Amino acid sequence: MKEDTDIRKDFPILNQEINGKPLIYLDNAATTQKPKVVIDRLSDFLSKENANIHRGVHYLSMNATTLYDEARSCVANFINAENDDEIIFVRGATEAINLVARSFCNEKLEPDDEILITEMEHHANIVPWQLIAGEHGARVVPAPITDEGEMDLDQFESLLNERTKLLAFVHASNALGTINPAKKMVEIAHRKGIPVLIDGAQAVAHQEVNVQDLECDFYVFSSHKIFGPDGLGVLYGRKELLNKMTPYQGGGDMIETVSFDGTTFRPSPERFEAGTPNISGAIGLKAAIDYINDIGWETIHEKESLLMNHANESLGKIPSIKLIGTAENKVPVLSFTIDSAHPHDIATILDTKGIAVRAGHHCAQPLMKRLGLSATTRASLSFYNKVDEINQLTEALKEISALFES
Amino acid sequence: MEDLSDLYQEIILAHNKRPRNGEPLIPCTHQAEGFNPLCGDKLTVYLRKSDEEVNEIACNTEGCAISRASGSIMTTMIQGKTVSEIEKQIEETKTLLTGDEEPEIDLAQHGDMAALVGVRKFPARIKCATLAWHALESALRGEVEATTE
Numbered sequence: 001m002k003e004d005t006d007i008r009k010d011f012p013i014l015n016q017e018i019n020g021k022p023l024i025y026l027d028n029a030a031t032t033q034k035p036k037v038v039i040d041r042l043s044d045f046l047s048k049e050n051a052n053i054h055r056g057v058h059y060l061s062m063n064a065t066t067l068y069d070e071a072r073s074c075v076a077n078f079i080n081a082e083n084d085d086e087i088i089f090v091r092g093a094t095e096a097i098n099l100v101a102r103s104f105c106n107e108k109l110e111p112d113d114e115i116l117i118t119e120m121e122h123h124a125n126i127v128p129w130q131l132i133a134g135e136h137g138a139r140v141v142p143a144p145i146t147d148e149g150e151m152d153l154d155q156f157e158s159l160l161n162e163r164t165k166l167l168a169f170v171h172a173s174n175a176l177g178t179i180n181p182a183k184k185m186v187e188i189a190h191r192k193g194i195p196v197l198i199d200g201a202q203a204v205a206h207q208e209v210n211v212q213d214l215e216c217d218f219y220v221f222s223s224h225k226i227f228g229p230d231g232l233g234v235l236y237g238r239k240e241l242l243n244k245m246t247p248y249q250g251g252g253d254m255i256e257t258v259s260f261d262g263t264t265f266r267p268s269p270e271r272f273e274a275g276t277p278n279i280s281g282a283i284g285l286k287a288a289i290d291y292i293n294d295i296g297w298e299t300i301h302e303k304e305s306l307l308m309n310h311a312n313e314s315l316g317k318i319p320s321i322k323l324i325g326t327a328e329n330k331v332p333v334l335s336f337t338i339d340s341a342h343p344h345d346i347a348t349i350l351d352t353k354g355i356a357v358r359a360g361h362h363c364a365q366p367l368m369k370r371l372g373l374s375a376t377t378r379a380s381l382s383f384y385n386k387v388d389e390i391n392q393l394t395e396a397l398k399e400i401s402a403l404f405e406s
Numbered sequence: 407m408e409d410l411s412d413l414y415q416e417i418i419l420a421h422n423k424r425p426r427n428g429e430p431l432i433p434c435t436h437q438a439e440g441f442n443p444l445c446g447d448k449l450t451v452y453l454r455k456s457d458e459e460v461n462e463i464a465c466n467t468e469g470c471a472i473s474r475a476s477g478s479i480m481t482t483m484i485q486g487k488t489v490s491e492i493e494k495q496i497e498e499t500k501t502l503l504t505g506d507e508e509p510e511i512d513l514a515q516h517g518d519m520a521a522l523v524g525v526r527k528f529p530a531r532i533k534c535a536t537l538a539w540h541a542l543e544s545a546l547r548g549e550v551e552a553t554t555e
Contacts, residue, residue, distance in 0.1 A: 340423075341471070342469065342470035342471060343470075344445050344470040344472075344531065344534065345414070345470050345471045345472070348413070348528055348530075348531055349414065351528075359445075360444075360445055360446070361446060374446045374468070375445070375446055403414065403419065404419065404422075404423075404471075406419070
């Protein structure tokens, strides 16, 4: 197993001071930091290998095409997709969801149809469905959660009905940390013949994902949340569904033949990748996945559960702190409130101590409303964090509590 | 807590805990809401105003310490002033909080608002400090809503 100090050295950004204090980066649910292997890979590609793909006969173009295809293959292995063609590169998880809303749901939705989501969704898994539902007189229905932040599976099942045309839910909640029983939820939906999209943006950095085992129809995530570059996301879709879907955007690379009488389209993935894609991003994502595989899930789990247990215990001892989201199965996300201090004030004071956290509604306003909150402060961890960083967070929160209660 | 002496001073914390003129003023002659969609700060400014003068003012805020303190301090500075005096005060406050040049603090001119000048070091929080003042401007103009976006 890699020693902690070696892991820290892999991430150059961690070795710096913010506001005169060593950086303590606890905003990993917003974006993860990049290991040097990813930074170097991007730099190497742009310095020595850059060219456009799929259209050149010259060496650099053919080589870039191979690298891009290898990246697709690497992602397919990473989530255990059956075929490389089932992996579509987009701008991010948000665009992947919009693509499914536009290209899959557009032809399916009739007036009074329903898309079932959950109360714990990120806006990215609410708004695209509202837009497409609105165009067809259909509606988006939220399945309720418990006060602890877990799915109420009985109510969930009863909401899936003959009008439900799609189930879309978050694998792990960005605001609460809850890991949903994804396989079970897919199974319940499939029993009723309802296709399923899983938003894996917060799950992929913390656990091995196997789309064939989950049996989901679509799975989406963003590269920047798993140590890769931003501006790149992944849509996984089952091949037979993808090749029946209408294109999302038109342009170069996605066509078979174009004439002014009409155009025919290539199958997936090119069908959905109009124009020059984010080539360096895909190559950077491959470097990130190689890095994760190199560290290994066992090490990641061990380090993250150690940190999470310590954080739960330490923050749990501060009487003024209320943890929001206490599901049994969680990714390392700690959302909390302090009665006397607003989350933005907490985050600003933590920032003066070099501690980076997120404060606000976490792009989940309906969830905040459900919980009767306007905002929370969120510390989200990664395997490169240290126990000592949790201790410093704890001390800082005690001080903040005392300051606002005085 | 010496690091925080710049922004979270006692004066701010006291206004946050017990805002002055913080209850809704009903009935009133003018009223405007301020909303910062980014962080969720929400406030309402109420005025009882004649043609020339604001006789009474209240600012009811749901939000962070900076927005609550700013609104509270604002009400103490505005009460009983003429409209032209208030307009001058709004401009001075904007310059104090957002002007390009580091301001010279003049307690006679800026009053307790001087305590909020530390917000200049926190660009993400400046809108929290200016929200109440934007809403006051809207209320004076007879508009109903101010937003920082």
